Amino acid sequence: MSRSPAPGPLVEVSVATLGLVVPLLGLVAGQAVLALRRYGASPAVDRVDVTVKPSGGAPAGAAVIEIAAFGDSAMAGVGVHQPADALPVQLAQRVADSAGHPVHVVGYARAGARTIDVLARQVPLVRRVPDVSVLVIGTNDVTGITPPATLLRLSSALLDALESLGAPVVMSSLPEFRAMRLMPHPLMEAVLGYGAVVGAVQRRAAADRPLVHLVDVRGAVGSEFFNEGTMSADAFHPSAVGYGRIADALVPAVLSVLGTAQTLETTHDHQAE
Template structure:
């Protein structure tokens, strides 16, 4: 069965309440459990919680009367930035700085992502987010989810349905939503065949089904799987000490892939012909399957079709008009460090980060 048909079946099962396709055949369960125990033993375990990153970014770029843009990050430990020491190194902070630079508006960042979260936790996270932002809700939201659904063997149709429900709720309050689809868990080095192969297959099937549901709900997706697989494979500096979560450099790489789609969702990304390549219109199922296997590929709605777009990634230092620090973080954010290891445009004024 083609990837597109599998993805469509999972998405259809999610829409109509079916159980979906099982992760693996029962005959492999014993072998895979043994492989998983070996991999778990070989991975170091990070302790604690991700650093705080909530706050206001980019006032150095903004006009005095510019209204802050409300930007939310939902999802799992990768969305929260687990594995780095400072808030400015998390994906939310990196992206908030980049968005502020492009829009020339301050960005208020709300991070409700949580360690260990599966798609089921998106319900709680959305409730917390709407309490924080009030009835207006966020204007732009990023969701990074799926890895824990694979490792905890959540039924994929269930995971996709919960993601779709979250999209609809956020869209109801007027938010533009981008989903970074399930990463390729086959990139984790201690995970060996056959578990690695099955993890890769399950990751891509879930990513494709997520893309179908997200685009049907009016959102956009960007695939991280193959991108991170290609650029992370064999490069220990891209991972934190647990060899599972990204390092600061790894998060910066992911942020470069996500920033163009987030900015395009709110209509502020410069459409420079030589920096992007349209892959044409396809059925949504085919577009989703292609994107799942090609990292950095955006899937966006186009009437009854879907558009595949591969945007060239620019270094974060090339975003917007360059440097600057944030002099007026909200009191709820940790307080201020001027420089960023990745780019001055993404720095905050919190020395504790």
């Protein structure tokens, strides 16, 4: 049963904001195209479908944790060249090391994906029930100006679909757009403005869902993406180091929904002894 919320005041405010942002985006569209041509786009790594083992080894017969990774270029590994450097694999390795269990992660993400693409083209590909789904989406809804009311409906439908897989969902907030040096001014201002709208819509869609955990990745590690080495050569996507910091921000929520927070605490206590 769909849980799509009624539009309400938030969408009314968002529509007003949209009316201000869209003309600005129109004015700078040519600038954006020129920037993309200048910097190009990094290729994504091969589709992720790997099992990682805890660095310290796992007990014989330890159950394998299943992670399903959905989203856009950030989850698809654009900006790095080795699968081990991609966000899904780095996250899986951290979960494996903390939980003491092997982790099998399957990446369904694709560069350029919007919320509707995850719903229509990624979730239907799932054939194995995950223990947790991890979602990174929204950047292309910002740059593609998905209308607020449409995005609210699609976000709710997507979270319904992910919940229907039978596993909790860990969802990342939008990234720190100001660190993406690819975007010139005034395109940056337009993206920041509409990014605030998209972020608010995502928070509303995720609210009152016990199985959905929205992580403020931007608040946790966003400022670090102004540091050298956290962005890839295209100045738009994270580097291996940057994806590692995003994984660091997401892993507590993943461990929490997997019921392994106590395991992590015990592991740290043993290491301290």
